[in-house]
Amino acid sequence: MMIFLHDASLYLLYFALGLAVFLAIERTIFYTHANRQIKSLLQALNTKSALPEFKSGDVGEVVAHAFVNGLQPSASQKVADDVAEQAFIRVQHQLNQHLWVLDTIVTAAPLLGLLGTILGIFDTFTALAKSGISDPQGVSAGIGTALLATAIGIGTALICLIVYNAFLAKVERLGDETKLALLQMSYQNT
Template structure:
C-alpha cells in the first residue's frame, strides 16, 4: 500500500502543477503577435522588450527567437523558431512520462498486493486449516484493498495523462500558427489588416 500511496501523492502533485502550467493564457497570451507588430512599427522593440517577451511566456520565447533573427532570411528565422519550439514543446511535456508510468505501474502494484494477500491466505490455511474465517479474512481484505487502491490511482492518472497530452498538442499547434504568422508579417507576406485579425 505504501508505494501506491506514494504514487497517488506524486500523481496529484503532477496533475495540479500541469493544470497550473498549461493554462492557455499563460502559454499562448492573446494578441501577442499584434503587440509585437505594434512595437516594430513604433520602433519600440529593443533588447529589454525582447528579454521581457522571452521570459513572459512559452510563445513569447519562440517569437523572441525569431525576432532576434529577423534581419536574416526567412529560412534562418524559421529554423531558429523551430529549434526553440522543440525545446518549449519538451518543457510543456514535463512530468507527463512520470504520470503515464504511474498510470501503468499502480495496477501492477495492486496486483502484487493481491498476490501477497492470497499467499498470506494460503499460509494461514496451511497452518491452521480453513476452520477460522477470521484468520482468512485478513489476507483476503489485503488482496482486495490493494487491488482497489491500485486501480483507483491508475484510472485518474491515465485520464489526466491523456488530457495533458492532448492539451500540449493543441498548444504546440497554436504556437506554431502564431510563429508562422509572425514570420509572414515580418517578411512582408501578410498585411497589417491580417495581423490585427489574429
C-alpha cells in the same frame, strides 16, 4: 515478511497517487500560465503591438526570443525556419516535461496492486496452512485486504490515465498555438 511486502506495495501505490496529484497540480498551473503567454503573444501579433515581456525560461519568452533573434525582416527564410523550429522544439520539451511520470504510474500501478494482492493472498493461505480453516471470516477478511491492493492500483491507474490523456490534449493544443504564433511572426516579417 509477506505482510511487509504487501504493505510496501500499498505504500508505493499511495506514494504514486500522491505524486500524480502533485504533478497534476504543477502541470495544470504550468499549462494555464503557458496558455496565457501564448494568447498574449498572438494578441500582440494580431494588433501589431509590442511583444509582452516574460521571465527567462517561460514558454512565451522562448517564442518571443525566436522573434527577436531570427524572425526579423532581415533574416533569410532558412534562418527564420530554423529559429522557429528550434523554438518549437524547446516549447514542446517544456510542455511534455514530467508527463513520463504519469505514463509510468498508469502502467505500474495495476502491477503493484496485483503484486500486493498476490502477496496478501499468499499470507492468507500461509495462515490457513498453519491454523487450518477454523475461522472462515478471518480468511475472507485476509482475501478482502489483499484485493484492496488491486482496487487501489486500478483506481490509481484510471485516475492517472484520465489526467495523462487530458494533458496530452492540452500539450497538442498549446503546441499548435505555438506553431501558429511562430508562423504569424515569420509571415509578418517576410
